Amino acid sequence: MKGEPIISIKNLVKCYGNNSVLKGIDLDVHRGEIIGYIGPNGAGKSTTVKIMLGLVKDFEGDVKIFGNDIRDGSVEYKKKIGYVPEVPDIYDNLTAKEYSEFIGVVYGMDKKEVEEKTLKLMSVFGIEDAYTSRIESYSKGMKQKFLIACSMIHDPDILFLDEPISGLDANSVMVFKEVLTKLADMGKTVFYSSHIMDVVEKISNRIILLNDGVVAADGTFEELKRVNHEESLENIFTDITGVNNHSSKADAFVSAVKGE
């Protein structure tokens, strides 16, 4: 599985004004890895992903993807990347047909190929009948399934998935989890950012926990369990992020609701 890293991050630092979000991240990711990228709200997970995608440019440190420094200005590497954003910025007055054609053009794909692929991908999720409907008329889950389909129409080598199963029903989640495993077996790399610990625990072959601007844990689930003497990722997360007063926080919330 090893060899040259497909993503190489050295001493990545990112500040928003006085807010120091990433304080020196070092990370090598290899082909076929499914990285579960976790951390508390605001830890900088989306920021890291956006830097790798070239969407956030003002950072310190080195980021190489497929061996190329992303500062070089080349957009070629982006053709080999698929992305499901946490908050989709989708033109939802378009139909799925129109939107996927637009995406296909960006990736330099043939229109017919885009249509065939989009319909096949949508039909796996049972939403192909909505192909010519406006995306704004979709349910939350339908929209998410369509975004997942769009992220893969160009057969990317790296997938960045930010809370990808949000809104998906249990059957669709099962299909999607298997899809990821099969893609990783083919040598694709998956960067999976989520707060749903039991899914991360099951699908990832490596888990990276970001806390307070640094990588606080990095290893397989088995390794993290051994080092942290815990049986679940949820408990490992709680131990490392140092929040163990859940019950008193809940009491304070309920008191506030009651106006106490």
Ligand SMILES: Nc1ncnc2c1ncn2[C@@H]1O[C@H](COP(=O)(O)OP(=O)(O)OP(=O)(O)O)[C@@H](O)[C@H]1O
């Ligand atoms: N465009 C921006 N301008 C200013 N601050 C930002 C911007 N984007 C993110 N931040 C700040 O950077 C920090 C990290 O945000 P980020 O979205 O990367 O966290 P995250 O780990 O993905 O969180 P979540 O789990 O809540 O999605 C937060 O403090 C956030 O307020």
